[in-house]
Amino acid sequence: MGLICQLPRAERAKLQRMLIGSQVNALDLETYLTQRRFADGRVCPICGGTHVLRNGRRRSGAQKFICKDCGKTFSISKNTVFSGTRKGLAVWMEYLNCMAEGLSLDKSAERCGITHSTAFAWRHKILDAIGKGTEGDSLAGIVEADETFLPVSYKGDRRAESKERPSRKRGGEIHRRGLSDEFVCIPCAIDRRGNALSKVAKLGKCSTQAVDVVLGGRIDQQATLYTDGDAAYRRFSRANGHTLVQIKGGRGTVKGIYHI
Ligand SMILES: [Zn+2]
Numbered sequence: 001m002g003l004i005c006q007l008p009r010a011e012r013a014k015l016q017r018m019l020i021g022s023q024v025n026a027l028d029l030e031t032y033l034t035q036r037r038f039a040d041g042r043v044c045p046i047c048g049g050t051h052v053l054r055n056g057r058r059r060s061g062a063q064k065f066i067c068k069d070c071g072k073t074f075s076i077s078k079n080t081v082f083s084g085t086r087k088g089l090a091v092w093m094e095y096l097n098c099m100a101e102g103l104s105l106d107k108s109a110e111r112c113g114i115t116h117s118t119a120f121a122w123r124h125k126i127l128d129a130i131g132k133g134t135e136g137d138s139l140a141g142i143v144e145a146d147e148t149f150l151p152v153s154y155k156g157d158r159r160a161e162s163k164e165r166p167s168r169k170r171g172g173e174i175h176r177r178g179l180s181d182e183f184v185c186i187p188c189a190i191d192r193r194g195n196a197l198s199k200v201a202k203l204g205k206c207s208t209q210a211v212d213v214v215l216g217g218r219i220d221q222q223a224t225l226y227t228d229g230d231a232a233y234r235r236f237s238r239a240n241g242h243t244l245v246q247i248k249g250g251r252g253t254v255k256g257i258y259h260i
Contacts, residue, residue, distance in 0.1 A: 029089040029096075030063065033076045045078045046070055060088040081125050087114065095122055139197060140220035145189035145227045147206045187214040191223070208235040216240075 037045070042052035042065070049069025056064050062075045077083045082092050091112050098108035109119040185206045188198030199214040211232045219225070224243040227233040237244035 029082075029093040030076060033080065033082075033089070034063075037076055044069060044072070045074060046072050060086055061090075062088060081128075087118075092122075095119070096126070099123065099126065138218045138220065139189055139191040140223050141191050143189050143191045143219055143223045143225050145187065145211075145215065145225055145233060147185055147187040147210070147230075185210050187211050189215055189219070189225075206230060206232050208232045208239075211236045212239075 037043075041050060043050055044052050044065075044067035047067060047070035049067050051068035052065050053068065054063060055066035055073055058064055058075060062077065064073050064075055066073045075083070077089065082089060085092075091114065094112045095108060095114070098111055103111070105116055105119045105123065109116045112119070114122075186198055187206060187210055188196065190196040197214055197218055208231075215236065219240070219242060221241060224245060225233065225237050226245045226247060229246050233244065233246065236242075
């Protein structure tokens with residue numbers, strides 16, 4: 001059983017949105033990436049040229065493009081977490097769904113038709129990307145901030161399991177209900193230009209410190225922060241002099257974070 005089943009329903013929905021973006025459910029990943037990459041027309045990710053044409057498909061089925069300015073070919077997943085693998089985007093999409101559902105590595109591997117070690121590598125690629133993909137961005141104007149949680153899955157990672165903790169007895173209770181140390185907190189924020197910040201901050205509940213780790217010094221002084229009712233954001237915005245609007249029971253504030 002995935003630890004994620006212990007997440008309150010609202011948190012689970014949030015995590016799902018963050019991993020795949022609310023729009024993606026209706027679309028496939030390739031369409032989604034295409035829309036994001038070429039939102040302002042077809043631009044080459046290598047030279048910035050605008051004479052980009054379709055150029056056949058890779059064996060995995062991925063659409064290839066060629067840039068007439070620099071002569072290079074690229075696929076839509078260039079510079080994303082999905083690039084450089086031989087698996088098609090449909091497999092990645094399935095894997096993201098597995099992750100959002102909190103399936104174990106073995107279960108995910110089985111459902112996606114990949115090996116256990118590929119599943120392991122992908123999980124870390126994705127978690128890494130959540131942290132690194134947004135470094136350097138800073139946010140301004142209307143900024144929506146929220147946090148989500150991912151289960152710390154020791155299950156299926158035999159090394160971590162044996163080193164860091166005694167493994168739980170089968171069917172044993174998780175120490176506490178709710179957002180215990182079994183989860184990592186991932187504060188995230190996005191502004192209206194689509195710039196986003198997110199990073200794995202800590203184990204357990206969201207705190208001012210966790211928010212500070214991710215958002216501290218990265219939000220324009222004049223920005224207006226929109227968050228849920230969490231006290232961590234009140235303390236953060238007071239300390240940093242931001243205007244704060246808290247939406248009671250705020251749900252679905254952060255979406256489309258997933259531009260890794
Ligand atoms: Zn080019």
